[in-house]
Amino acid sequence: MTAPRILVHGGAWAIPDALVAAHREGCRRAAELALEILLDGGTAEDAVEAAVVAMEDDETFDAGRGSFLNRDGDVELDAAFMEGRDLHVGAVAAVRDIANPIRLARMVMESEHVLLVGEGATRFGLDHGMERCSPEWLIIPREVAFWRHQHDQAQAGALDALRAWRSDTVGAIAMDNHGHFAAAVSTGGRPYKLPGRVGDVPCTGAGFYVDDEVGAAVSTGDGEAIARIVMAKRAVDALAQGEAPQEVTRGVIDYLYKRVGGHAGIIVMSRDAGHKADGVGCAFNTTRMARAWNEGRRIVAAVDR
Ligand code: ASP
Numbered sequence: 001m002t003a004p005r006i007l008v009h010g011g012a013w014a015i016p017d018a019l020v021a022a023h024r025e026g027c028r029r030a031a032e033l034a035l036e037i038l039l040d041g042g043t044a045e046d047a048v049e050a051a052v053v054a055m056e057d058d059e060t061f062d063a064g065r066g067s068f069l070n071r072d073g074d075v076e077l078d079a080a081f082m083e084g085r086d087l088h089v090g091a092v093a094a095v096r097d098i099a100n101p102i103r104l105a106r107m108v109m110e111s112e113h114v115l116l117v118g119e120g121a122t123r124f125g126l127d128h129g130m131e132r133c134s135p136e137w138l139i140i141p142r143e144v145a146f147w148r149h150q151h152d153q154a155q156a157g158a159l160d161a162l163r164a165w166r167s168d169t170v171g172a173i174a175m176d177n178h179g180h181f182a183a184a185v186s187t188g189g190r191p192y193k194l195p196g197r198v199g200d201v202p203c204t205g206a207g208f209y210v211d212d213e214v215g216a217a218v219s220t221g222d223g224e225a226i227a228r229i230v231m232a233k234r235a236v237d238a239l240a241q242g243e244a245p246q247e248v249t250r251g252v253i254d255y256l257y258k259r260v261g262g263h264a265g266i267i268v269m270s271r272d273a274g275h276k277a278d279g280v281g282c283a284f285n286t287t288r289m290a291r292a293w294n295e296g297r298r299i300v301a302a303v304d305r
Contacts, residue, residue: 008172008293014286068192078101080202169220249266265285
């Protein structure tokens with residue numbers, strides 16, 4: 001038996017002071033829920049699912065209801081799940097009418113498929129007992145107002161600077177008391193994205209990677225840049241080479257910036273997390289990153305360095 005560990009994040013960007021408490025406490029609540037499951041002997045899968053569902057349901061974050069809108073003013077959601085025993089993966093992309101896409105991603109992981117998109121993904125969920133929500137239910141007034149602002153910015157040719165500095169995606173890594181790992185990620189993607197645009201989140205190795213023999217990593221931030229350097233797999237490979245988690249996260253974020261000029265954050269947990277104080281790592285080259293993790297039975301949450 002190993003001591004269970006949980007590490008969650010709620011996005012890496014210039015989180016304004018007024019939103020700091022909501023981000024920090026949202027991460028803390030998610031981590032608390034997951035830790036309770038793990039301490040009760042629950043699986044890593046159940047723990048990360050509970051953490052991500054809590055953050056999808058929290059309108060603070062760009063996941064589930066309250067996500068950013070695309071250029072057409074619609075929500076399109078991406079999510080992914082991976083477990084580290086047999087390396088099963090499940091992901092969904094551009095889903096428009098599922099309240100908790102992370103649950104759908106888990107169903108895909110538990111099937112013979114790896115990635116389902118759009119209406120096909122929704123139909124798979126309905127066939128397996130999920131309910132369709134209305135696409136309008138996912139849209140909240142705050143995001144309609146933000147969309148209008150972006151639309152005006154786009155007309156004025158000033159959209160890029162705005163897009164670069166918001167990233168509220170959520171993710172979680174857990175190791176249960178059998179030393180088994182799982183990771184889950186969920187996002188509404190970039191604000192004002194092209195309809196059909198998909199970033200790193202549902203891409204194995206870019207947005208997430210998990211291997212019980214080594215550990216796990218989950219990315220957030222500039223999805224196109226993250227995908228180009230396959231950031232999460234790069235981090236897990238560095239762990240496998242014996243690098244410490246904090247060194248690993250710093251290394252991949254530095255590489256991301258040097259090689260493709262990306263802004264992002266990453267969380268990493270090594271297989272030895274249950275025994276060593278340095279079993280988790282987090283780095284970001286944005287101003288802030290919301291995250292929470294456990295130290296024994298205590299949850300610690302932070303947004304600053
Ligand atoms: N990585 C996500 C994407 O590009 C966005 C984020 O992390 O906030 O879709």
